[in-house]
Amino acid sequence: MEGPLTGTRVIDLSQYIAGPYCGRIMAGFGADVIKVEPPDGDPIRRWGPFPEAAPNPETGAFHLYLNQGKRSVTLDIETEDGRALLRELLGTADVLIESFRPGMLASLGFGYEQLKEEFPGLLYVSVTPFGQTGPYAQYHAWEITTYALSGLMYITGEPDREPLKNGGYLGQYGAGQNAYIATLAGLWERAVSGLGQHVDVSVFEHATSLLEMTDMAYIYAGQIYPRSGNGARAAWGIYPCADGFVGVVSGPLRRWANIATLMEEPILANSRYQQAGSQSELRDEIDALMLPWLITHEKEEIYQKAQALGLPFGYVATPADLFKNEQLQYRGFFHEVDHPVAGKLRYPSIAAHFSDGLWESRRAPLLGEHTNEVVASLGHDAASRAQLSAAGAFGGATHGVSATSGGTR
Amino acid sequence: MTVSGGSVPLRPGQRGPLTDLVVLDCSMVWAGPYATKLLGDLGATIIKVEANRQLDSVRGPAIPPSSSSAIGLYANNDPGKDPWNRNGYFNKYNRNKLGVCMNILMPEGRAVFMELAAIADVVVENFGGGVFERMGFGYDVIRGVNEDLIFVSMPPSGNGGPEAKYVGYGVAIEQLGGIVARTGYRGDDTPMKTGINYGDPIAGIHTAGYIMTALMHRRKTGRGQYIDLSQREATINWTAESVLGYQMAGQDPTWIGNRDDYMAPSGVYRCTGEDSWIALAVGSDAEWRGLCTAIARENLLTDYPTYERRAQHHDAIDAAIGAWTAQRAAADAMAIFQQHGVAAGICSDNRQVVHDPHLEARGFWPEVRHSTAGSHILAGEAWQYSRTQAAIYAAAPALGEHTDYVLREILGKSDEEIAKLHEAGVLENTPEAILQQRAQSGTA
Numbered sequence: 001m002e003g004p005l006t007g008t009r010v011i012d013l014s015q016y017i018a019g020p021y022c023g024r025i026m027a028g029f030g031a032d033v034i035k036v037e038p039p040d041g042d043p044i045r046r047w048g049p050f051p052e053a054a055p056n057p058e059t060g061a062f063h064l065y066l067n068q069g070k071r072s073v074t075l076d077i078e079t080e081d082g083r084a085l086l087r088e089l090l091g092t093a094d095v096l097i098e099s100f101r102p103g104m105l106a107s108l109g110f111g112y113e114q115l116k117e118e119f120p121g122l123l124y125v126s127v128t129p130f131g132q133t134g135p136y137a138q139y140h141a142w143e144i145t146t147y148a149l150s151g152l153m154y155i156t157g158e159p160d161r162e163p164l165k166n167g168g169y170l171g172q173y174g175a176g177q178n179a180y181i182a183t184l185a186g187l188w189e190r191a192v193s194g195l196g197q198h199v200d201v202s203v204f205e206h207a208t209s210l211l212e213m214t215d216m217a218y219i220y221a222g223q224i225y226p227r228s229g230n231g232a233r234a235a236w237g238i239y240p241c242a243d244g245f246v247g248v249v250s251g252p253l254r255r256w257a258n259i260a261t262l263m264e265e266p267i268l269a270n271s272r273y274q275q276a277g278s279q280s281e282l283r284d285e286i287d288a289l290m291l292p293w294l295i296t297h298e299k300e301e302i303y304q305k306a307q308a309l310g311l312p313f314g315y316v317a318t319p320a321d322l323f324k325n326e327q328l329q330y331r332g333f334f335h336e337v338d339h340p341v342a343g344k345l346r347y348p349s350i351a352a353h354f355s356d357g358l359w360e361s362r363r364a365p366l367l368g369e370h371t372n373e374v375v376a377s378l379g380h381d382a383a384s385r386a387q388l389s390a391a392g393a394f395g396g397a398t399h400g401v402s403a404t405s406g407g408t409r
Numbered sequence: 410m411t412v413s414g415g416s417v418p419l420r421p422g423q424r425g426p427l428t429d430l431v432v433l434d435c436s437m438v439w440a441g442p443y444a445t446k447l448l449g450d451l452g453a454t455i456i457k458v459e460a461n462r463q464l465d466s467v468r469g470p471a472i473p474p475s476s477s478s479a480i481g482l483y484a485n486n487d488p489g490k491d492p493w494n495r496n497g498y499f500n501k502y503n504r505n506k507l508g509v510c511m512n513i514l515m516p517e518g519r520a521v522f523m524e525l526a527a528i529a530d531v532v533v534e535n536f537g538g539g540v541f542e543r544m545g546f547g548y549d550v551i552r553g554v555n556e557d558l559i560f561v562s563m564p565p566s567g568n569g570g571p572e573a574k575y576v577g578y579g580v581a582i583e584q585l586g587g588i589v590a591r592t593g594y595r596g597d598d599t600p601m602k603t604g605i606n607y608g609d610p611i612a613g614i615h616t617a618g619y620i621m622t623a624l625m626h627r628r629k630t631g632r633g634q635y636i637d638l639s640q641r642e643a644t645i646n647w648t649a650e651s652v653l654g655y656q657m658a659g660q661d662p663t664w665i666g667n668r669d670d671y672m673a674p675s676g677v678y679r680c681t682g683e684d685s686w687i688a689l690a691v692g693s694d695a696e697w698r699g700l701c702t703a704i705a706r707e708n709l710l711t712d713y714p715t716y717e718r719r720a721q722h723h724d725a726i727d728a729a730i731g732a733w734t735a736q737r738a739a740a741d742a743m744a745i746f747q748q749h750g751v752a753a754g755i756c757s758d759n760r761q762v763v764h765d766p767h768l769e770a771r772g773f774w775p776e777v778r779h780s781t782a783g784s785h786i787l788a789g790e791a792w793q794y795s796r797t798q799a800a801i802y803a804a805a806p807a808l809g810e811h812t813d814y815v816l817r818e819i820l821g822k823s824d825e826e827i828a829k830l831h832e833a834g835v836l837e838n839t840p841e842a843i844l845q846q847r848a849q850s851g852t853a
Contacts (some may be wrong), residue, residue, distance in 0.1 A: 004626035029622050047671050049654035061653035112795070131793070136767040140696070140752040144667065144675060148688035149754040151762035153677070155604030157594070162677045163686055163756045165667045166603045167591025170611075173647035175791060177614045178447075182792035184621035185451045189426035189797055191628065198795035205773055206791035208762055212439070212605040213467075213482060216497030218759040219785050221486045225759045230602050236580075238589065238599060245600060247584045307575045314581025316600055318590045318662070319655030322645060330570035333642050334652075345656050351615050351643035353567065355635040358626060 001360050001408060003030020008187065010034065011089050012070060014099035015042045017169050018203055019127040020066040021176030022183060023097055027069030028350060028359050031095075034374060035070040036086065038077075039395020041367045042067070051342060057367055058341040064364045065347060068337070072365035073374045074394050077108055081393035088378045090115065094190075095123045095183060101140075102132045112198040122196040123186045127179045131202035141203070143169050150207030155214055158229040174210070175203040234273075234283040235259065235290065238316060243298045247314035248290070258309040262302075263293035300324065335361035335407030349409050359409040368394065416528060417454050417819045422802030423505075425452025426794065430624070433458065433529040434506065435546075437465040439579060439606065440563060440640060441535035442502040443613025448531075448620065449505035450790050451799050456525060456815055457506045458513065459808060462841040467498040468808070471840035484782035493840055494807040495782045501805075504777060504787055508806025509815050511836050514544065518835040522546070524820050527554040531561065531620055538564040538573040548635045557633040559623045563612055567639030577640065582608020586644020587651060593664030600664050611647055612640040673719035674700075674726045677756060680739040687739045689730075689746060689753035691719070699749035704733040779804035809838030 005026055010033040012023040020035070020042070027033040035042070044066065045057040057063075073089075076082040090096060090110075098105055105111055112124045126132055129141035144165050147153050152171075157164030179201040186199050208215075214225040230237040235250035250259060253274065260269035268289050273282060294302065299315035306313035315321070322328060323346070331353065334346040340363075350359045371394050375385055388394065417431055430453040434445040442457075442465075449455040459465060469482065473492050482497040489495050509525075512518040526532055532551060534541045541547070541562070548560040562568055565577025566585075580602060583589055588607055593600035616638055623634040645652065651662045667688065669675035675690035691697050697719065701710040706729055713719045719726060734742050739755040746753035757765060763786070768774060771793070774786040787801060816822045816830070830836045837844070 004622050004629060025618065029625075049650075049657050049670075051657040053658070059657075061650040061657060065649045065653055130767060131771060134767040134770040136747075139747045140750055141754065142669075142672060142675075142690040142692055142752045144669070144677075144688045144690045145752045145754040148677070148686075148756045149762070149765065151757045151759050152604055153688060154686075154756045154758045156592070157601060157604075161594065162667070162679070163688075164592070164594060164601060165677075165688070166588060166607075167593075167662075167664055168588065168648050168651065170588065170607070170647050174611070174614060177611075177618060177647075178791040181447055181451075181614065181618040181621060182794075184618065184625060185426040186794065186797075188621065188624065188628075192429075195796065197797065200793040200795070201791055202771075203791075205768070205771070205789065208768065208773070209788050209791055210605055210607075210610050211759065211762070211788065212610075213498040213501065214604075214759045215763060215788050216482060216501050218763055219787075220482060220484045220497040220782075223759075227604065230599070238584070238602060240599070245584075245589075247581045247589075249578055249581055251578070307572070310576065312576040312578050312581055314577065314584040316584045316589045317587055319587065319652045320661050322587065322652060327566045327570045327572035327575075328642070331567050331639065331642070333639070333645070345653055348642070348645050348649045348652055350619075351612075351640075351646055352619050352636050352638040353569075354619075354623065354626075355637075356626060356630075356632060358622060 001030070003360065004358050006030035008032070008095065009093045010095040010097060011036055011093045012097045014097045014127060016044050016099065017062065017066060017172035018175040019097045019099035019179065020044065021173055022125070022127060022179035023070060024066050024068050025177070025180045025350070026183070028361065030360070033070040034089065034370070035067055035072045035365065036089070037072055037074050037367060039074050045367065056341065064339065064342055064345065067364040068347065069360070069362040070365055071370035071374060072368055073371045074368035076392055076395045079392050081388050081391045083108060085375065085378070085388065085393055086110065089374070090119055090122065092378070093122060094187065095125060097125045097127065097179070099127045102126070102128060102137045116196070120196060121190065121194060123183060123190060123199065124196060125179055125183050125199045125201065127175055127201045129203045131205065132200045136204070143171050146204040146207050147171050149204055151211055151214065152207055155225055155227055157227050159227045163227065171203050171207045175201055175206040178206050232283070234286045239290065239294050241294045241297055241299050241302055244318070245316035246294065246299050246302045247316065249312045249314070251312065255310050258311055262306055262309055262311065263290055265289050265293060332409065335409070337361050337363050337407070339363045340366065349407065353409065357408055361407045419454070420803060422800055423452060423454070424797065425450070425799030426797045428452040430454065430531070431456065431529045432531040432533060433525050434533050435541065436533050436535040438467055438535070439502065439609035440612040441533055443610050444616035444620070445506065445533055446502050446504070447614065447617035447790065450801060455506040456529070457503060457508050457806065458522065458525070459508060459510045460512060461510050461808065461837045461839060462512070464493055464808070464840055465499060467496060467502070468493040469496045471842040472846065484779070484785065489781065491781055491807065494780070499805060500779060500782055501787055503805035504801055505803050506806060507811040507815055508809060509812045510809030510838050511812065512834065515835050517830060517833055519545070521816065521820070521830070521835070523551070523554050526551045526558070528819070529555065529558065530624065531559040533561045533616070535563045537576055538568050552633065557627055557631060559620055559627065559634050559636065561616055561620060561636045561638065563616055563638040563640060565639070566641050568637045577608070579606025579608035582640045582644055585641045586611070587648035588644060591648070591651060591662050591664055593666070595664065595666030595668060597664070608640050608644055612638060612643045615643040615646070668723065673716055673723055674730065676727055676730070678727070678731045678734040680734050680737055680742055682738060685739045686756040687734055687742050687753055688756055689751055692752065696751055700730070700746070700751045703745050703749040703751060704730060775801045777801060777804040780807045780810060808840065809836070812836050812838060
């Protein structure tokens, strides 16, 4: 399938989540993304969950998702031959994505300043916790670190308990999604100027840019914004139901009476409660009127019935719930993709329908699966490849399994 | 035949990789404006169209109640004479945008809107499913004046399908997208919302990237595109590994507080000072060595040498780390941990992050002067470019601040034509509620 990025070649040296996620989106839209891995693979291959809880570098959930649609080449860039091959690959590339600690690639001769003369058109995208400059540039970070520094953690959780991280790795995904925008904007400009440049993406800055308006509360008014748990507003927050939790959202106020209808509790329609609106003093009283109905109904039913009444309720969806939801089924959001080791799984695709259908879901590569074909395409014949292999340029073994398509969007 | 992009004058300071693009922004609140903020910060010209009858809700009410609990969002704590121009929420997300205020439901207003749509590369709307279309501005209609347009809708669950008309706030989207099911204190029986309405920025960041994708497609094929985004699906994209993990394990994930599935220890530890904390996670044996050295507890190294051991004895390790941090200021503890290669960071509150030395050194908080709110800093973006450096060069528009500018400089209308549109009530820069108040008090 011809995608909007078909013809764009990406050398993806990045590891873990943020950089690879940028590469995943590019691959799904048609780019030829060559994931260059160390001989023992991107360390994310060691993160589970795994099928049957059996660790396997080919079947970790993160790897399968983040490296969809890419080709995998193993190169030992600690060796001279490995570095020479990387340089040859960069000669064919439009984009380089990397996520090493600032200065690491420069120590091997692959810093932006070292490459820009030889490869003036190369868009060099660095995705790191703190960016390339500044006092924290050499600092180490995992998800919780940048999340804490950003201010997001301080405002999550109960006021009298410790700040709480959000579940999952949203800072990493978000930085990758931002890197995707920045990369495409760089390519857009390059099509006119013919010039590449260094794009410096920071996870910390991405997380900080999510503060909604709490930064403004300080900047505009000098206020320290506290944590408020699940919220102190009446009829607004996470409530238990028969099979989990629902999100009760009692706005807009003009629809208040519909909550009474939904929960079959006429007393709730009392104007006293409506006027209380989002104020908290009647919270316990209102909760007591809502809970009997909530805990006897299931989340999907509550959500559907509330929405039919124009109430913007949600529910705390687990993956099992997502697969049951009719809207996601209708839109064909999940694509079944087969993988030679992990088997068939349903993957999230992308979050939009494009009228021209630009997306294709493909599987993640086996470690080093494409080393042979990619190195051959650089003009190395079998003898040369054997020589490079013997010299340790590729590290581990190579495979030969063909890619299969998993759906389009 | 359309003339897209590159044909509008740039404003002082406007630069970045996208200066040849024009975006017509009909979105409100957070998700849509977040998307156009990203494109505007990359240099695109963003023309935000607003209505004086229904203000963007994050401008706040035209006449705030005297005991407004939202008072904290007004510049210098003062709603002033024009509170709708002084709200920090609106002013954060609408910098670098041109503001046009007009009634697009009046025929003359509709005509002006279509002229703008004709020169735009992109139109973005985030009304509820189908609302913009029912107002007469569907993709098929606008495409009639601009065949290669990129048109973006971003309702909660996408257009079409059984939930097309459902309404959704960010607080519900983060639940529906799988974030909340994994957020909460370990051992608690109820999960926890995040500190923000996560669904909105996730949708916004997705949308900006998809717009760029469609523009690349247009450059290749000459074809425009309709992008039908689902905020819920965008959120699921950021929780994807749990969706795959569920299929592998056959069971749903749960919340584990500040712990981590792949690292131990991982947590938040109290420091000296009120509500002061440091967060850290140990992702390798080398980091663990660094941590034990930093807190001078090398015995822990021999007691708990492996990840498995550390995960098993997490409580004991937490106690040891907490005893050390409790004697130290968070910033000092962070510096010591980082010197030992430990991924530690303080839990900044909103004041601390604004004064963070790293962000300051990177110029993350540029200052802009707003026409009535004064000079203030604003949060920047996650990326920097070495050559076509993007910029935050202009504050958010006061309501209708650029109406005349856009009609004159971009649409080429004469002063007479513009005056006529003002007289006809098509262009009106004062909120309807204020006009009514004036009419009632007889001071019109």
